[in-house]
Amino acid sequence: MLELHGVTAGYGAFTALWDVGLTVSAGEAVAVVGPNGAGKTTLLRAISGLIAPREGRVTFEGVELAGHPAYDIVAHGVAHVPEGRRLFPQLTVAENLKMGAYLPAARAHYHESLERVYTLFPVLADRRVQRAGSLSGGEQQMLALGRALMSRPKLILLDEPSMGLAPVMVLRLFDLIRRVREEGYTILVVEQNVRQVLKIVDRAYLLEVGRVKMEGRAADLAGQDFVRKAYVGL
């Protein structure tokens, strides 16, 4: 479904990603793990068009997307839940979800999508008239996820969904991500919470200083001594 070949990207003179290759098949959940500054966020930004890759190809369902602007890439079915959630803090919960359905194709199914999101995250229905900025961290992450679902994507990119959340909320959130997955969405998730994320994905890539160091099935990777010591903390 998604294929990256030789993607190099960065900001100004700084290169954050070197020659990265990665594939995600339809229905799969894939994680990209690695330490701070490994280029995980840059990778997602290069896929969703927030930055243009300097080199390499990004194809989604056979369409070349590298260099396309973000508003065009989301129309192809790639929703990006960015780092720090990036909600519209002054808009209400309902208005944030409405913005998720901005695309004409999504607008046609607006009410139907809204019902689905409210069923998946009932707390958002309770808070629909509240400003997004007034929600708790966990609720904000649910809203960010719900907003992405409103665009009726085929692939969801999740950037550090557990960031800044209380441990008990982290567990709940991963449970919700698993449920989103069961609804049939394909997921590419970037996480520092390696132990938790490896439990909900099929495969994972290990990214270090901008390069893919390792890739494999989640269970195998979790078992690797190297990964266990460095990231899982066992």
Added chain:
Amino acid sequence: MIEPIFLLEAVINGILLGGVLALLALGLNLIFGVIDIVWIAYVDLVALCMYGVYFLVTLYGFPLWLAGIASIGLGALLGLAVHQLIITPILASPPINQLLATGGLLFFIQSFATLLWSTDHRSVRVTLPTIELGGIFISFTRLIAFVLAILAMIALYFFLTRTFTGTAIRAVSQDREAIALMGARPQRLYLVTSAVGGAMAGVAGALLIMQYAVHPYFGGAFGPLTFMICVLGGLGNMVGAFFAAFIMAQVISLGGVLVSTEMGYVIAFVIFIVLIFVRPGGIFARRA
């Protein structure tokens, strides 16, 4: 001592003036709130729309209502032109350059209008009766202008809160990158904002030409006042600008009756200067 009835009349006139001032301030504040640029020449665009109505009525015999609708279209086109020709090329420049560019537009419009149409004061004479209500005299023209200004602001409110595009306009001012991830083009939203802000200038132009004569320096009379109201309400704060317009209109109107018309403006500006020292973020700013 001034009779209470005159004061009441001044208060009512203040409310009527407040409606039109609020409309001007909302148009300017919308553009500032979304694109982060102050169109110094905003009221000069209003003056161009007033000229438009004037010529349509006097030269081409348009009925006033039709010329007013045309004025909305003209305002929207002017808004688009200002954004495309002046703002877009310098969107990434420092704010001071953007301010200077729209300031330059002000001088351009004023000189251009003088060259084309001379410094004559031109007005569309609307002969509508004055209403008398228990000893209070209210100009019917002003009342119509007030009602239409309120209707225009209600329309703007519904546009910004109920439609996808209007909500996206509020969203782009909060997070430009995030709205692109929703599939909206920020550049297009800026264009729509400029057109809507321009259309509001068109409405204001049609309402003002019913009450005032237009001349090349018309912007000099209402421009600083509009800008002051926006600052007082909090730049970009639509609700704040709305209430600030009515407060300032009351000061001007009551000051005009109690002292003199000129003093009304002097008092308004003194209050502005004092308030800006006390509350630099505007009177409705939340304390940080």
